[in-house]
Amino acid sequence: MQNMVILGATGSIGASTLSVIEQNPNDYRVYALVAHTNVDKMLALCLAHRPKIALMVDEAAAQRLKQSLPSQLNIQVLTGEAELLALVSGSEVDTVMAAIVGAAGLPATLAAVKAGKRVLLANKEALVMSGRLFIDEMQRSNAQVLPVDSEHNAIFQCLPHQVQEEIGACRLDDAGIASILLTGSGGPFLNSDLDLLADMTPEQACKHPNWSMGRKISVDSASMMNKGLEYIEARWLFNASKDQLKVIIHPQSVIHSMVQYKDGSVLAQMGNPDMRTPIAHCMAYPERIYAGVEPLDFFKVGQLSFLEPDFNRFPCLALAIDACEQGQEATTVLNAANELAVDAFLNGQIRFTDIAKINEQCLTKVAQQSLHSLEAILALDGEARHLAAELIKRL
Numbered sequence: 001m002q003n004m005v006i007l008g009a010t011g012s013i014g015a016s017t018l019s020v021i022e023q024n025p026n027d028y029r030v031y032a033l034v035a036h037t038n039v040d041k042m043l044a045l046c047l048a049h050r051p052k053i054a055l056m057v058d059e060a061a062a063q064r065l066k067q068s069l070p071s072q073l074n075i076q077v078l079t080g081e082a083e084l085l086a087l088v089s090g091s092e093v094d095t096v097m098a099a100i101v102g103a104a105g106l107p108a109t110l111a112a113v114k115a116g117k118r119v120l121l122a123n124k125e126a127l128v129m130s131g132r133l134f135i136d137e138m139q140r141s142n143a144q145v146l147p148v149d150s151e152h153n154a155i156f157q158c159l160p161h162q163v164q165e166e167i168g169a170c171r172l173d174d175a176g177i178a179s180i181l182l183t184g185s186g187g188p189f190l191n192s193d194l195d196l197l198a199d200m201t202p203e204q205a206c207k208h209p210n211w212s213m214g215r216k217i218s219v220d221s222a223s224m225m226n227k228g229l230e231y232i233e234a235r236w237l238f239n240a241s242k243d244q245l246k247v248i249i250h251p252q253s254v255i256h257s258m259v260q261y262k263d264g265s266v267l268a269q270m271g272n273p274d275m276r277t278p279i280a281h282c283m284a285y286p287e288r289i290y291a292g293v294e295p296l297d298f299f300k301v302g303q304l305s306f307l308e309p310d311f312n313r314f315p316c317l318a319l320a321i322d323a324c325e326q327g328q329e330a331t332t333v334l335n336a337a338n339e340l341a342v343d344a345f346l347n348g349q350i351r352f353t354d355i356a357k358i359n360e361q362c363l364t365k366v367a368q369q370s371l372h373s374l375e376a377i378l379a380l381d382g383e384a385r386h387l388a389a390e391l392i393k394r395l
């Protein structure tokens with residue numbers, strides 16, 4: 001029986017994780033649920049899953065949850081960052097699903113890594129921001145980090161066992177691997193008229209053709225910044241160089257990524273686009289469990305197609321690949337700028353095409369500095385947010 005903490009329990013990944021747990025009640029226990037402000041959702045989850053602990057990072061939300069929870073359920077309500085960090089590090093916790101969205105997830109995800117937990121990593125922004133520090137802490141604590149992001153999970157599944165055991169320090173070349181082929185659907189604007197992109201609404205951007213996800217990652221998928229963040233995520237997880245990482249557009253989202261070997265073999269992981277597959281894989285690794293996902297029907301799929309990414313249509317993807325080359329300061333700044341720009345777009349303050357402009361302008365201001373501590377990373381993240389906020393005001 002694994003005791004699980006679900007960070008971001010009220011979100012899309014949270015829901016998929018709870019669905020997998022429901023189907024395997026003898027192997028996983030919902031020990032704690034963590035969310036930000038959504039009390040109604042958290043209350044419903046508490047009634048359905050009876051965790052030992054429910055933590056709302058927002059204090060007022062925690063207060064309201066406490067008042068609404070029937071006392072006979074004996075659910076302890078916690079709040080605030082300090083209690084969150086103590087919770088994920090606690091001795092009763094085996095596994096942490098890291099699925100808070102954005103930079104907000106970094107402190108708790110890193111705390112779980114430092115405490116040597118089994119960490120199921122959905123929160124890609126945490127790794128993009130902290131890169132080297134994250135990997136170093138993982139090696140120091142012997143935490144087992146497993147990739148939930150469907151592409152990275154696919155790549156992981158296509159790697160030889162000994163390389164799977166070396167996450168963060170993989171020696172791809174020694175294992176006969178030529179390159180990692182990171183696939184992406186191209187999102188809702190793959191075939192839109194380029195002149196119309198500036199006028200795309202948040203609703204259009206969030207209407208992903210294959211996946212149902214939270215709003216931030218949906219906008220990132222429309223700009224392909226998501227693939228850019230995933231490129232950086234893959235760089236760290238698989239210790240991959242620029243020559244070993246390639247992005248391929250595959251509109252059907254049936255192949256979730258591939259590994260190309262030196263002998264010409266290509267291994268791909270396939271399945272219906274349903275996050276319960278990679279989540280179940282991480283939860284049970286190295287075993288397999290039922291995930292509740294429809295089996296893939298090849299006759300319904302019919303065709304698989306592949307395209308080269310067009311950087312003119314997807315400037316954010318080019319920015320992320322460049323930032324990855326430039327170094328960790330650049331990727332930390334890019335992640336922060338993008339979070340603010342996406343938020344401003346979702347709130348109707350800027351146009352879709354302004355997201356790339358803000359990201360690019362913030363990237364030109366990156367100064368060299370060492371990012372050896374969480375404090376240094378958060379300080380740079382704060383600076384970049386400040387700059388992005390100024391640029392958004394001026395638009």
Ligand code: NAD
Binds near residue numbers: 007123
């Ligand atoms: P979502 O918007 O649906 O949910 C976000 C969750 O984070 C919510 O539970 C919210 O309460 C919590 N949260 C937000 N701000 C917080 C804060 N300051 N403190 C504590 N909790 C906070 O997002 P999602 O789509 O579930 O994505 C979650 C993460 O997983 C993201 O990093 C995303 O990139 C990654 N991911 C998602 C998918 C997907 O299919 N949805 C796929 C791959 C990776």
Ligand code: MG
Binds near residue numbers: 149150151230
């Ligand atoms: Mg992904």
